[in-house]
Amino acid sequence: MKITIIGGGSWGLGLGTVLSQNKHDVLVYDNAPKIVDKINQKHICLQLNESIPKTIKATNSVKEAVSFSDIILFVVPTKVLRSAINSVTDVLTSPKLFINAAKGIEPETFMRISEIFEEMVQPNYLRGFVTLSGPSHAEEVIKGMTTVITATSLNENHAKEVQELFHNSVNFRVYTSTDLKGVELAGALKNIFALASGLIAGKGLGDNARAALITRGLVEMKKIFQAEGANVQSLMSLPGIGDLIVTCTSKHSRNFQAGYKIGNGKDLEETLNAMTMVVEGIRTCEAAYHYGQKNNLDLPIISAIYDIVFNKMDPEKAYKELFEREKKNEYAI
Ligand SMILES: NC(=O)c1ccc[n+]([C@@H]2O[C@H](COP(=O)([O-])OP(=O)(O)OC[C@H]3O[C@@H](n4cnc5c(N)ncnc54)[C@H](O)[C@@H]3O)[C@@H](O)[C@H]2O)c1
Structure with a gap:
């Protein structure tokens, strides 16, 4: 499968490493040019100073990233989530499955991240929403250390779809849940x-x-x-x-x-x-x-x-x- 990751920081590249090891094609969009350069030229996660698979590619173009796949994984700090969603919705032309791996609540509204997606993405472009959560520090995931997390969606089939993408029988186990x-x-x-x-x-x-x-x-x-x-x-x-x-x-x-x-x-x-x-x-x-x-x-x-x-x-x-x-x-x- 092809998967787009929005946010090439620690957790974005930790999850990108799992996807890449599971033989998926990963394209990362980050709005910081030095992050994109480090991924493409040195195959490194800048924040963690850790190597990542050479198969992970990055781009400065949100349009290229969004048209790359029908599955978009968001891994940006919640403070910039709305602006990151905006940049993606500006170039959306087809429905996507959105996955979120950030963790936070909006202080002004007490909105959860799924509620923000629902508010900001037109229903005809929002094929589904899944959140990935569990005990998982990027520092360990990027090194391939054993991790077990949960893919959660109100739609169990979407949770299972994401479980299928990330789960492997070696070091990354994924459960499903519907308790969003x-x-x-x-x-x-x-x-x-x-x-x-x-x-x-x-x-x-x-x-x-x-x-x-x-x-x-x-x-x-x-x-x-x-x-x-x-x-x-x-x-x-x-x-x-x-x-x-x-x-x-x-x-x-x-x-x-x-x-x-x-x-x-x-x-x-x-x-x-x-x-x-x-x-x-x-x-x-x-x-x-x-x-x-x-x-x-x-x-x-x-x-x-x-x-x-x-x-x-x-x-x-x-x-x-x-x-x-x-x-x-x-x-x-
Ligand atoms: N690091 C972890 O171990 C871990 C684990 C689970 C969950 N999380 C959650 O994941 C989220 C991200 O954390 P992180 O540790 O990866 O942060 P980070 O600071 O390492 O990386 C964030 C990345 O997002 C990029 N970015 C910022 N604004 C952007 C935009 N508008 N468009 C595209 N890219 C943008 C930054 O340039 C940076 O590379 C947080 O909510 C965090 O709580 C982190």
Whole structure:
């Protein structure tokens, strides 16, 4: 099969490597010329400084990329998603199956990525929408290390189509799911707790604190799931607890790395400016915090991260406030 990838960064080329190893033809579009040059001339992922298969080609022309195939995989940071979709819809002339591998929620609207696609792509050009999610750091996928993820679509046949593209029996296993809302929410929200996990590690807290954070983070995710009418059961999945664990514990997580530096006393803005790759947890935290306020949800960890990031609260103070909250039953709402 031929597959177009929009976004030739870490995750775009991680997934491109899997597709290429599965003998598909991959053409990458990236709006940064140096990314395109590195792919075509050096066969390298610039962000990770890792080799990629020589069969992966790249172009600066969105028109060429879109006409290359009927399957378009988006892997751009959610901050630029709308402009990337716009550049593609401008040159669409036939229906495509859209796949998304980015993880985030739009802060201004609390829209999930599938909702943004539905709003922006004309129905006659939107053959289907599938999201790819699960515990998967590009750093490992690009090296061919064992990874298991889930292809999710409201249309199970579309999920199976994407499973077929990515799955292999060596190192990349793909499940299917139809719980699009749950998978998209979980994939986005976990990044907030990765930031928090990095923060507490940077502050010198240990594994006990991290395990507590993951568990209580899951409780906050559950509250948002319930308010949104998402299936809480789907937190028990690769895109749910699986992704939450990997992102809160792995050195590869950019959200964890950013949190770690802030916890270690580094300036927030300096930290974010120095990151060459996207830290989705910041935007998702903004989205989740305002959602919680609007819906009267008690989300203490999300609120603490919001205060640290957006109100410049000293992490020490945020930590103290979390611990000074009233004593509770673990199952209290
Ligand atoms: N890196 C990972 O391990 C990983 C794993 C799972 C999910 N994700 C998610 O994937 C998304 C992308 O992350 P990443 O790590 O690949 O980011 P990245 O910063 O490594 O790469 C993003 C790429 O998108 C390109 N880009 C930006 N705007 C564009 C546009 N309008 N058109 C075309 N290309 C454009 C950039 O030039 C860059 O090469 C994020 O939402 C992230 O959370 C990442």
